[in-house]
Amino acid sequence: MSNTIYKNGIFGPNEWAVLEDEADLPESGKVLVSPDRFLALEGSAPEGVELGVVIRAGEKAERLVAHLAKLPMVAIDFPKFSDGRGYSSARLLREKFGYKGELRAIGDVLIDQIPFMIRCGIGSFEISHAPTRRALEEDRLNEVPIYLQPVGRDGEVPLGTRPWARRRVA
């Protein structure tokens, strides 16, 4: 199920595996580790291993600031769809710290939250909830396509268009 990732409107293969702190690093491949482990490993990971970071709810994205430019992937874990901390982490990474790599939602990711996640700067989704996968396959995002407030996502600010803060999805 979670071996596929929803991105740019389609499901594709998932190349990244989450590695728990106790587990050994593989010889090669793309792995998501905790910020602690990432900072400890700094530069010492085996050649064939590409590192990304997974931020759990309650962990501070600030810690990664110095490394963001070379991080290809940051995953934000939503332990429960109703836990909204990840939205703020996503916006901080994108808008305050200028993170340009891939930002992914993992965990309890459901269809009704995905439009919000996209607006906060998240671009790919690991989804295990069957009705959500079905809805995405059928292109039913069920979004309210009128935004009443600006966020800093690229291209979203309606510069020069009225009304001031609002925007209709093109």
Added chain:
Amino acid sequence: MYRYDEFDREFVLARVAQFSDQVRRRLSGDLTEEQFKPLRLMNGLYLQLHAYMLRVAVPYGTMNSVQMRRLAHIARKYDHGYGHFTTRQNIQFNWPRLDETPEILSELAEVEMHAIQTSGNCIRNVTADHFAGAAADEIADPRVYAEILRQWSSLHPEFSFLPRKFKIAITGAPNDRAAVQVHDIGLQLARNEEGETGFTVYVGGGLGRTPMIGRKVRDFLPEADLLAYTEAILRVYNLYGRRDNKYKARIKILVHETGLEELKADIEREFEAIRGGILTLPKDEVDRIEAYFAPPVFKAPGDESHFAAAIETMPGFADFAQRNLNEHHQPGYTSVTISLKPIGGAPGDASAEQMDVVADLAEKYGHDEIRVSHEQNLVLPHVLKADVPAIYQVLKEHGLAEANAGLVTDIIACPGMDYCALATARSIPVAQRLSERFGTPERQKEIGDLKIKISGCINACGHHHVGHIGILGVEKKGKEFYQITLGGSADEKSSIGEIVGRGFSYEEVVDAVETVVDTYLNIRSGEEEDFLQAYRRVGETPFKEALYGTQ
């Protein structure tokens, strides 16, 4: 008042479509109740004791006659013929069916109404002074900023899954009628020395289990920074507010546990990062919104001799004129409070027929404006004094003329055991019995200004902590018990009431309140010293002694 433009219209219709799809998926089983719950709450739909309850937003308590008539229609068609106005200036319908809610929402959308964010762990309907735009003591109309905040907070992508609900209130007058210091964010409009508009900002007020008065975090926040600063507060709260215990999840607990200075520093840090950016409020945008709230075209003062004559000749009118009128900034005008507290009635309830009557009056005499007050009454903010006798006559014919605004029978009460699944005791029947006990005009007049507030459980929806006399219903060994607090207040000098002693049974509580009231009448220095002033002067001792003896 604010009128929808095409964006608002599309927005609300899209939201209805979205919610209809969510209801459909709930009914088909694609969504579990757990997954559906926050979605329906964000659209004002609660599951109560006997049925669903739909809470419809009346943004900052302002509406027109067309909207009021639509509420009456919904009360008739989908409910049992009445609605319940709440302490957050909204209206609740207690008997809608789940499968009918999309239809109700469509009917509301036709008159520019909705139920968005009237519940759930998101930014709730922003409340404001019910005399906004009319009161003589106003610095600026708070609804302009309430509307700006409403738009900004509607389906906010970052703040729709907060640790807990989040309430913002704003007042435009130094006499705070919006209880801003008991809100998560309280905004008090202010002018600095240069005459610029801004806000004094309070954070972390709230009632519930752990009542707290908001702490001041900014003396003067410039108008242009309103949204950026609010977003900074919300971001800090969203990231660090507790999520392990719903009773400790409000921002007041974060303020308390983190410490004011540290939290202020966190907020300022986030604010610095976004200040001057996309959230800066352009002056022309404020002006554009302000134009919606331009005062009506006032008429010349009418012939007030009839008003003066009515004071002498019309039964009950003198009391009504004394209690239920509020000073207006425009000569010849006044604001009329329409009491939803008839003696022995359920506070805040209005029948469909009464709603229609109020709509008619607003249209005929009131520049088509109606307000809902957080004290669960209705207000006609702009009427000619000369028209008040005629208005009074109509109100009287429909049981709406109780001359008790601000008096002992103008009681706030939560729904309590009669509707609410969380209740531990009844509150409406206690309000009714108190109202009957103190109901004669002479008795009420003798007692003067007195706010009684009743909650049916510790969640404090009836704001008992800030009642001059507060009553909290609890359950003890399967029986209802009522704890009395004294000295609370929710104005510009807010305070939390103190528990006076052990609680009273359902049978005893009305006598106990009467003992408190009689004690006040005995100790007051004169008629002009109201209950709260007297309590603040003498403290709780005489009340304690009267209730429990000297021991």
